[in-house]
Amino acid sequence: MDSDTSPVPAIRTTNVGVTFGGVPALREVSVDIHRGEIHGLIGENGAGKSTLGKVIGGYHAATSGGMEVFGEPALAWDPPAALARGVAMMHQELQLVPALTVAQNVFLGIEDQNWGMLRPTEADRLRRLMETSGFSLDPHAVVADLSIADQQKIEILRALARDARVIVMDEPTSSLSKDEVTQLHQSMQALRDEGRTVIYVSHFLEDILAVTDRVTVLRDGEHVKTGPTSQETKASLVSAMLGGGKTETPFPQKRPPSDSEIVLDVAGLQSDAGVRNATLTVGRGEIVGLIGLVGSGRSEIARAIVGADPASAGTVSLNGTPYENRSLAVSTERGIVMVPEDRRKHGLVMTLPVRGNMTLPHLTHFSAGGLIRRRLERARVTELIDYFRVRPTAIDGDVSTFSGGNQQKVLIGKWLLENPQVVILDEPSRGVDVGARERIHEAIAEMAAGGAAVLLISSEIEEVLGLAHRAYLVDKGVTVEEIDPNQSDEAGVLSALFAHQASAEIKKAP
Amino acid sequence: MNQFAIARFLQSYAVLIMVVVLIVVLSTMSDSFLTVRNLLNILNQNAPLAIMASAMTLVIIAGGFDLSVGAIFAMGAVCSAWIALHVNPFLGLALAPLIGLGLGTVNGLVITMLRVHSFLATIATSLIFKGIAIVISDGRLIPVRMAEFTWLGREKIAGVFNAVWIMLIFAVILTFVLNRTTFGRKVFSVGGNEEAAILSGIRTDRIKIATFALAGFAAGLASAIAVSRVSLGQASAGTGMELQAIAAVILGGTSIYGGVGAVWRSVAGVLLLALINNGFNILNADPFYRDLTTGLVILAAIGISAGGKRR
Ligand SMILES: Nc1ncnc2c1ncn2[C@@H]1O[C@H](COP(=O)(O)OP(=O)(O)OP(=O)(O)O)[C@@H](O)[C@H]1O
Ligand SMILES: [Mg+2]
Numbered sequence: 128m129d130s131d132t133s134p135v136p137a138i139r140t141t142n143v144g145v146t147f148g149g150v151p152a153l154r155e156v157s158v159d160i161h162r163g164e165i166h167g168l169i170g171e172n173g174a175g176k177s178t179l180g181k182v183i184g185g186y187h188a189a190t191s192g193g194m195e196v197f198g199e200p201a202l203a204w205d206p207p208a209a210l211a212r213g214v215a216m217m218h219q220e221l222q223l224v225p226a227l228t229v230a231q232n233v234f235l236g237i238e239d240q241n242w243g244m245l246r247p248t249e250a251d252r253l254r255r256l257m258e259t260s261g262f263s264l265d266p267h268a269v270v271a272d273l274s275i276a277d278q279q280k281i282e283i284l285r286a287l288a289r290d291a292r293v294i295v296m297d298e299p300t301s302s303l304s305k306d307e308v309t310q311l312h313q314s315m316q317a318l319r320d321e322g323r324t325v326i327y328v329s330h331f332l333e334d335i336l337a338v339t340d341r342v343t344v345l346r347d348g349e350h351v352k353t354g355p356t357s358q359e360t361k362a363s364l365v366s367a368m369l370g371g372g373k374t375e376t377p378f379p380q381k382r383p384p385s386d387s388e389i390v391l392d393v394a395g396l397q398s399d400a401g402v403r404n405a406t407l408t409v410g411r412g413e414i415v416g417l418i419g420l421v422g423s424g425r426s427e428i429a430r431a432i433v434g435a436d437p438a439s440a441g442t443v444s445l446n447g448t449p450y451e452n453r454s455l456a457v458s459t460e461r462g463i464v465m466v467p468e469d470r471r472k473h474g475l476v477m478t479l480p481v482r483g484n485m486t487l488p489h490l491t492h493f494s495a496g497g498l499i500r501r502r503l504e505r506a507r508v509t510e511l512i513d514y515f516r517v518r519p520t521a522i523d524g525d526v527s528t529f530s531g532g533n534q535q536k537v538l539i540g541k542w543l544l545e546n547p548q549v550v551i552l553d554e555p556s557r558g559v560d561v562g563a564r565e566r567i568h569e570a571i572a573e574m575a576a577g578g579a580a581v582l583l584i585s586s587e588i589e590e591v592l593g594l595a596h597r598a599y600l601v602d603k604g605v606t607v608e609e610i611d612p613n614q615s616d617e618a619g620v621l622s623a624l625f626a627h628q629a630s631a632e633i634k635k636a637p
Numbered sequence: 638m639n640q641f642a643i644a645r646f647l648q649s650y651a652v653l654i655m656v657v658v659l660i661v662v663l664s665t666m667s668d669s670f671l672t673v674r675n676l677l678n679i680l681n682q683n684a685p686l687a688i689m690a691s692a693m694t695l696v697i698i699a700g701g702f703d704l705s706v707g708a709i710f711a712m713g714a715v716c717s718a719w720i721a722l723h724v725n726p727f728l729g730l731a732l733a734p735l736i737g738l739g740l741g742t743v744n745g746l747v748i749t750m751l752r753v754h755s756f757l758a759t760i761a762t763s764l765i766f767k768g769i770a771i772v773i774s775d776g777r778l779i780p781v782r783m784a785e786f787t788w789l790g791r792e793k794i795a796g797v798f799n800a801v802w803i804m805l806i807f808a809v810i811l812t813f814v815l816n817r818t819t820f821g822r823k824v825f826s827v828g829g830n831e832e833a834a835i836l837s838g839i840r841t842d843r844i845k846i847a848t849f850a851l852a853g854f855a856a857g858l859a860s861a862i863a864v865s866r867v868s869l870g871q872a873s874a875g876t877g878m879e880l881q882a883i884a885a886v887i888l889g890g891t892s893i894y895g896g897v898g899a900v901w902r903s904v905a906g907v908l909l910l911a912l913i914n915n916g917f918n919i920l921n922a923d924p925f926y927r928d929l930t931t932g933l934v935i936l937a938a939i940g941i942s943a944g945g946k947r948r
Pocket of ligand 2 (some may be wrong): 532
């Protein structure tokens, strides 16, 4: 047994069960998490990973069962109690105060103070913390202005600032670039080597295999297995997660675009949000990728094209006619849609049920004389829920309580109800499990085959290479090079990106 | 029913539960309370406020606030009395809702074009509307003692006051609009997440303008009923009604953050406030305790619905 290698585990859950409104999210989960290990936690969307993490972090009370932390029972367990005992949690959906600065967020609740009066030492403290952890951020930057990747770093720093002995990281890498992921992995290993424990939730099985010491698999709220990672392979993990002999399939077959007609033509586009010179074309039925490091301005290019940010120079043409005075409403009317990367901020209306969210952009098609055709709406939404295997399957389900991956499925599903002319997808498969990823990829390929011009943005270079017919490399808001995904591999693309970055810096240097 | 369903139930029906409790309490305390006559009177008296609260529900669901409906009510009252006196009584009644619609549209345009928060914008427009009402009425009362004018507020159909019918029809129509039409869906989405609504191609400004126009229309309609009942137009009419309407909406559980709410619950909110008043009247209770009691009842309703929110 594992338990004799480490007699007192950092965390021990005994038959933990959690139910939401009578529906079980976790059933009788008993896991030991050892001191000084990186413990992987995997499972399909809705399997209960975040729920287990939140029980450990004190955000959800277990409905049944119990938990021990460093050998002592966790009683009256809530986030402050957990922090006091050295257990910190980084949420999947970031929980920062947008109006405060980086330093203020990191030290929220543990400010340097004298009798309640703040001392201006936070910036220095943060600098020291960043030196030891290898992250770098401007302590005085306001969180609302930062990218998700940077916000994620703040969450990590926040846990480190509390000197946590157990840190739960719920999908921390879903919006980090490759080198940032590597950096994060190094910090995890450093934490482990100091004797701390990291619980690492991720859908990237390669990452789990690469850095974790042991791994726990959940399926439908039940504990499938826990064991040393060295004894697992990708295939064994996938089959444990899915509960069958299923394995991950490769990307869908690329279907060459039927004609070469250019639908979207962008030339010299600039915006104050950080687009410095974007020039690209997307043809009918074509999938074109934008590849760049996080912060390279890919999303900003998308936003400038659809009119979410005002452009300061450059042109956008649609089917050969210039499209000026762009706005989101006009773009949607003309069939240019953007699936945003931040599903909580820009994507879903959390107060509407699944049904209302999915049909929101297509209300004219689901209504007659202003009245919603409810039967039609129900039928189509039910189809999409089946197709993407959204869990729970309720068409009136409250999306705000859905697991991250299932929210993402609703967000993508919403745009597939109808075939748009141009569709820009920003991180379409963020946070979804292998099965749903496959469905989303298939749906993207089908959309293109149906005649849509698709612009695909993803931090996963493999995803772009696997799906796109053509791709552009983006660096600091400039489309620097066009590449042929079929002739490129991830390593080559990365080195090309770094080369561009380096040459740009040399040019800038006096 | 499991625990969760009970919680949900409490959350959405807190205001109704309080209404029922009050009805039971008042009917045991006084024989004259639970009479058709008294109940119809309560409804009749509060019909204008209920109409305004119904429309206010849409404004708040879409994430806005309208502090000018009291002033629009005053404009409606003064204008309809003036037109009734100088032009035609029927025209006076008919124009009041349209004047309200126009003023509400102005509100919407100001808010969306200047990009100011509706709270601030409607404070400003309410002063302007009220000021115009004072100018039109010359600061005096405008009495209109004509049967062609007073029928709306005083007569009955099938034994029930016209005002009550109008209120019921209005609330039912708004409920239908909110739940069954694309417009209603858009109202919910604008208040729930405006950015997501914009990215879904919804012209959120138009939706907001429409909700304010509707609130203005409702205030005008309410003023026509009220001024016809008292056969008197004056610029001080409607003072404080905007706050009562907002209180009733929020008491009904509509979220001040937008995105969630229901019209019937706002009507129930109006009823709850009205029952407290009525109780004081028929029980001849010391009016010194009126505010205290109202506050306690509101707290109780909030407590019930908050109890539902905890799992
Ligand atoms: N607050 C809540 N209210 C109701 N149901 C909830 C709530 N939180 C989670 N659930 C449900 O519990 C189940 C497990 O959710 P959880 O977030 O733990 O999944 P997950 O494994 O983290 O999935 P993902 O990979 O998509 O993030 C889901 O079916 C979800 O809908
Ligand atoms: Mg999760």
